[in-house]
Amino acid sequence: MVTAPGSLEALRRHNRLRVLEAVQRRGATSRVEIVRATGLSRTTVSSLVSELLAEQLLTEQVERPTASGSPGGGRPPTLVTLNPHGGGVVGVHLGHDSVRVVVxxxxxxxxxxxxxxxxxxxxxxxxxxxxxxxxxxxxxxVGLGIDRVLGAGVAVSTPVRVCAPASAPRSVLTGWDDVNIAEELHARLGLPVHLGNDANLGAMAEWTFGAGRQVDDFIYVMLSDGVGAGLVLGGHLYEGAAGMAGELGHVVVTPDGFVCRCGNRGCLETVAGAGPLVAAMSHSRGADLTLDDVVALCRDGDPGARRVVEDAGRAVGRALAGVCTVLDPRLVVVGGKTAPAGEPLLAGIRAVLARRLSPSINQAVRVVSGELGSRAEVLGAVALVTRSTPGHVLLHG
Structure with missing residues (x-):
């Protein structure tokens, strides 16, 4: 069978990304270590590294010898590392009510x-x-040529089915099911596009850059317009068999509560999403109130806002209790638009977990605010590109 030239070029681009990923994960590393990490041949790695050095995506440094000298007494190996200024990545967060873009x-x-x-x-x-x-x-x-941009990562507020990457993600949002977001953005940008659920990518960002650093088992809870969660288990982002893991917002916490947009009654989202929090305060604060206003009032010590936020935290705790019992995480990281409310929110979660978890699990799990704030999801989209996470790459151009 004759391989089409386009297929060979696509394979080379894929191998370039594998080399870049190996260097990104390991930091300064040798060509031999890249061969081991990627499974590519020495000749292929040598060729790709030379190409990436010429393009200034990688840079070289000589390993400093230890006090006992370099291994074997020979020349210290030359290592390669990412050149931070050699290229760029685009990150996009498509929220319900806003679009954030970073380079x-x-x-x-x-x-x-x-x-x-x-x-x-x-x-x-x-x-x-x-x-x-x-x-x-x-x-x-920022003075980058588009040819120096590795790709675009996109965080979307809807489940992404990694088992069927060629199709649009199924969604409870009207108008999203028939749109292949990766394909649409690739057509507009001409870049490889990587797609992920925003809560999952928030987890990836906090794991890579924020509160979840060096923690291999934790739950990221995103409290914004809706409610979602990302799960890092055993040092891997866990998405479930069909990419639907982490839909914490649709765990039922009040069986006789309001009907959710998903069709069920009493989902966590109907209690702890932005709409319910605003509605609980608008009768006393006016119809123009926003979630940011509720958070600001809470931070200023307003008794009503603190009660509303703490009640939301307790509802989150009810949804998390079973998840924590089953998964035994070390950490719960709370992010999203509501997270800046701070201690009343965390206190509500902790109070319920203390009551509903066995003492051994409750003593092991910490509940903290995220460190990345409103940038978490878009930085997760960037990390998705630089890590080239399997299952997410929907289009390579």
Whole structure:
């Protein structure tokens, strides 16, 4: 069988990403270690490393000898590492009511950023137009050529089915089921596009850069317009058989409660999502109240806001209790728009977990706020590109 030239080129691009991923994961590393990590031949690795050095995506450094000298007494090996200034990554977060776009260097440091309020649920195509246009503008603003951008990562507020990457993710959001977001953005940007659920990517970001560093078993809870969770188990992001793991917002916590948009009654989202928190305060604070207002009131010590937020935390605790009993995590990291409310929210979660978990599990699990704030999900989208996580790469161009 004759292999098409396009297939050979696609294979080479894929192998380039494998080499870059190996270097990103290990830091300064030798060519021999890259061979071991990727399974590629020495000749292929040598060729790709030379190519990436010439393009300044990688840079070389000589390993400093130890006090006892280099192994075997010979020359210390030359190591390669990512050149943070050699290229960039685009990150996009498509929330329910806004679009955030960032451009980072290869060390994931943010170089430029833009955010715009948008009814993404109702106007997805327009939101994609804005995201692509803004990404190209930001890339130009920081002086990068588009050919130096490794790819675009996209965090979406809907489940992503990793078992069927060619199809659009199934969603409870009207108008999303027939849209292949990766394909649409690739057509607009001409870049490899990587897609993931925003709560999962928030977990990845906190694991890589934030409160979950060096913790291999933790739960990330995203409290925003909706409620989601990302699970890191055994040092891997766990998405479930069909990419649906972590749908904490649709765990029933009040069986006789309000009907949820998913069709069930009393889901956590109907209690701890942005809408319920705002509604609980709007009768006394006015119809123009927003979630940011509720969070600000809580931080200022308003008794009503603190009670509403703590009650939401208790509902989150009820949803988490069974999950923690089954998974035995070391850490619960709370992020999303509601997380800046701080201690009343965390106290509500901790109180319920203390009551519902066995003492051995409860003493082992800590509940903390995320460290990355509102950037967590978009930084997770960036990390998705640099890590090239299996199962997420929906389009390689």
């Amino acid at each position: 980072t260097d290869l060390a994931c440091a943010v170089l430029a950023e833009a955010q715009h309020a948008w009814d993404v649920d109702a106007h997805l195509s327009d939101a994609l137009d804005y995201a692509a246009r803004t990404a190209l503008d930001l890339v130009a603003q």
